[in-house]
Amino acid sequence: MQKYSYRFTKILLAATAAIVAGCSSVPNKAPVEARDIKGGAAKSGSVVPAQAVAAGAAAPDLKALPGAENAGKAGYYTVKPGDTLIRIALDNGQSTRDLIKWNVLDNPNRIEVGQVLRVVAPGIDAAAVTSKSVTTAKVESRPLDAKGNAAAAAASSSASAPASPAVQAAATPASKEGDEDPAWGWPAAGPVNLGFDDQRNKGLAFFGKAGDAVLAAADGRVVYAGSGLRGYGNLVIIKHNSTYLTAYAHNQTLLVKEDQAVRKGQKIAEMGSSDSDQVKLHFEVRKQGKPIDPAKLLPGR
Template identity: 55%
Template structure:
């Protein structure tokens, strides 16, 4: 669950949401809690399906990832209320689902009908016990995806809904990171705090996968990739050790990747 997003200072979505501050010489501005929400753009859509109220610490990229959308789409859908994406505000209401008739900028890529051999088939060094058999939830509309392991190391941190939105896989600097399924690169960069050098793939309208803390990114935004293709090199950017943080997001929401990955 949530996309070049290359991290340059002029990137339209690097800045987090802003509280309404004060200018030099002006009277103190009201705190966030004191701002009348009716004065913020999009207030009339608050609470409606397909809309999101901006929280402290949000960025357009983070909001897009959390809702399974391309960050460019989110900007485009909200151009009339957010003329400057660098200045979204706490309490502002943004559209996070396509308006009627809108076409996504990242086309849906169908998953391959059968898994292909990949690095996932190598034994996991140091693995104490095999992973549990997958109990993959069923997607609607023929959007099942047969995922493979994105790296060959053992799991060093499992999924925790509150603390860890995916799994962490051990490895050495430079180890290959591969696409878990066919997809489209909707994010490649370092603009999401806590993820380091990050790649996000969109597999269809239901599933996204995220690959974090890489030392090198080998694909670019809008590029199509195939299952098992090397997309990055493992690293420790924005992490305490070399590892791959891997997430599966179903309709924008994080879910336990081990439920989708084959036993090994």
């Protein structure tokens, strides 16, 4: 009995020694110090696992997007998901070429969500432009008789005859002439088949047959001719002055190119059904980039 007790005591002592030795052999790992984005030490007690540091979790990429310092300022636009440069230009009454120049874009086909773009020309008071676009709309609500229409047409014709091309007006947006309403004409021969709706149809629709003439609604300069804007098909955009743009969508053939000067009534395209379920012309007028009802501007027939 005493022999078994002595042997059990030896075994117990040996096991205890082994456990103690094993514990002392485990390395004492110091915690990894978390650092903030500026490289300084984090608050006391902050610990980041070593594997997280190795994976880069503690070093987020905080590269500022171009123009971020101008976010929220008048005259600037923050890029949203789904935006394209063409859409941003149209919605702000500008040409893509101007946006590329003002923002020094190396690759205009690549803009990032969150990037901030200048959409008003340098040196222009963006707040004043926005205010003016709201308060200077000219809509003639008084009905005119046939004699009055004839007189108005004659006055319009005589006033527009000596006017300089819109290319010159666009080059000096601060001038008074650049803010005047153009002498408007109809963009298609047929009747209006679908009227303006600020939510669903931001222009007028003219139905017709493939190849029907599409006409410039006023003197101006082509700032876009292509098919890069989803939902518009083959599209022409004309800038008439510092205030107005017009857009002509769904054409089958484009007859003008970018930076080309055009005159009111000039054939600029042929009606088609590109990006549409039927042959038609979708015609928009944009004032400072905002869609307005073209029917309030076009002359009587």
